[in-house]
Amino acid sequence: EAGVAQSPRYKIIEKRQSVAFWCNPISGHATLYWYQQILGQGPKLLIQFQNNGVVDDSQLPKDRFSAERLKGVDSTLKIQPAKLEDSAVYLCASSSNIHPGSITDTQYFGPGTRLTVL
Amino acid sequence: AQSVTQLGSHVSVSEGALVLLRCNYSSSVPPYLFWYVQYPNQGLQLLLKYTTGATLVKGINGFEAEFKKSETSFHLTKPSAHMSDAAEYFCAVTLRQGGKLIFGQGTELSVKP
Numbered sequence: 001e002a003g004v005a006q007s008p009r010y011k012i013i014e015k016r017q018s019v020a021f022w023c024n025p026i027s028g029h030a031t032l033y034w035y036q037q038i039l040g041q042g043p044k045l046l047i048q049f050q051n052n053g054v055v056d057d058s059q060l061p062k063d064r065f066s067a068e069r070l071k072g073v074d075s076t077l078k079i080q081p082a083k084l085e086d087s088a089v090y091l092c093a094s095s096s097n098i099h100p101g102s103i104t105d106t107q108y109f110g111p112g113t114r115l116t117v118l
Numbered sequence: 119a120q121s122v123t124q125l126g127s128h129v130s131v132s133e134g135a136l137v138l139l140r141c142n143y144s145s146s147v148p149p150y151l152f153w154y155v156q157y158p159n160q161g162l163q164l165l166l167k168y169t170t171g172a173t174l175v176k177g178i179n180g181f182e183a184e185f186k187k188s189e190t191s192f193h194l195t196k197p198s199a200h201m202s203d204a205a206e207y208f209c210a211v212t213l214r215q216g217g218k219l220i221f222g223q224g225t226e227l228s229v230k231p
Contacts, residue, residue, distance in 0.1 A: 004161070033218070042122075042208050042221025043162070056218055091161060107219065109154075109161035 002026065004110035006092050012116045018080035021113045025073070025094030031055075032069055033107065034077050035091040043091055049075065079115075087117045120145040120211050124222035132230045137181075137196040139225050141209030144190065151192040152210040152219065153183055162208065168192065179203070204229045 005024040013019050025032050031050050035043035046065065048056040051072040060067070064083070069075040079086055089112040095105045125140040143149055150169050154162040166177025173185040183194045192209060206226050210219040 040127075040223070042210070042223050043219070044221070045218040048218055093162075106164050106167070109163070111159070111161045114159075 004092055004094055004108055006090075006110040006113055008113055009111065010114050010116075012118065013082055014118050015084055016081040018078065019082055019115060020076050020078045021090050021092075021115075023075045023077070023092030023110060025075070025092070026096075026108055029094035029096050029108075030072070031095045031105075032075050033093040033095075034067055034075070035093065037089040037091055037112070039088070046077070046090075082115075082117045084117050087115055089114050120149060120213060120220050122209050122211050122220055122222035124207075124209050124225050126225055127223065128226045128228065130228040130230060131199045133201055134198050137194070137199045137203065137227065139194040139207050139209075139227065141183075141192045141194065141222060142190055143192060143209075143211045145211060145213065147213055148187075149211045149213060151183075151185060152212075153177065153181070153192075153194050154208045154210060154221075156206040156208065156224075158205075165194070165207075199227075199229045201229050201231065203227060 007022050033048050034046045036046050037043040046060045047067045049069040052069050067077045091112045092110045093107040095107045121144045123142045152167045153165040155165050156162050165181050166175045168175045168185045176182045181196045185192050206224050208224050209222040212219050
């Protein structure tokens with residue numbers, strides 16, 4: 001089966017500009033996650049969707065970050081305006097989560113989008 | 119709140135030597151534990167996971183990890199390192215399936231010929 005797709009793979013912008021990332025999860029996966037991975041650190045969850053509803057966005061800087069998952073499939077993550085500290089790799093992951101508690105609910109990660117803010 | 123600590127940001131071993139990557143967690147309830155590997159410019163790939171049952175978990179590429187509740191540890195081992203094992207390894211915890219993963223800061227593994 002096809003994996004999680006993300007685009008673009010790399011993006012360089014200047015501070016105060018806006019940027020958007022796109023994610024296409026594995027077909028049929030109900031849950032989608034966006035993580036931020038700053039250089040030298042582990043990934044940190046920004047937002048989690050179950051179908052097209054938000055489950056957890058407690059660590060999303062809502063003054064500048066937004067995300068949507070229309071129709072419960074693809075998702076976009078936007079930053080507006082970008083700051084220097086937003087330079088990171090943005091990872092998208094998905095899991096089937098059809099049966100909560102199932103040991104098969106592994107999160108599958110995409111290759112990420114590397115954002116550099118100058 | 120749960121947290122994960124990986125001891126050593128960088129580990130270097132010789133090819134054929136034992137690989138030991140350390141992970142300790144903090145959780146108020148029984149956790150689910152994971153090890154992921156990240157190769158350069160790629161996403162994370164699941165190596166293995168512990169949910170319930172047998173505490174010794176075998177994963178892909180010859181890796182295994184043992185859940186030790188008394189030590190709150192989930193160390194990753196491989197008997198004999200291969201050059202292709204060079205990568206970044208992340209330990210993670212979640213309190214429930216489908217919940218957010220809390221990652222450690224990562225350990226970069228280097229393998230010397």
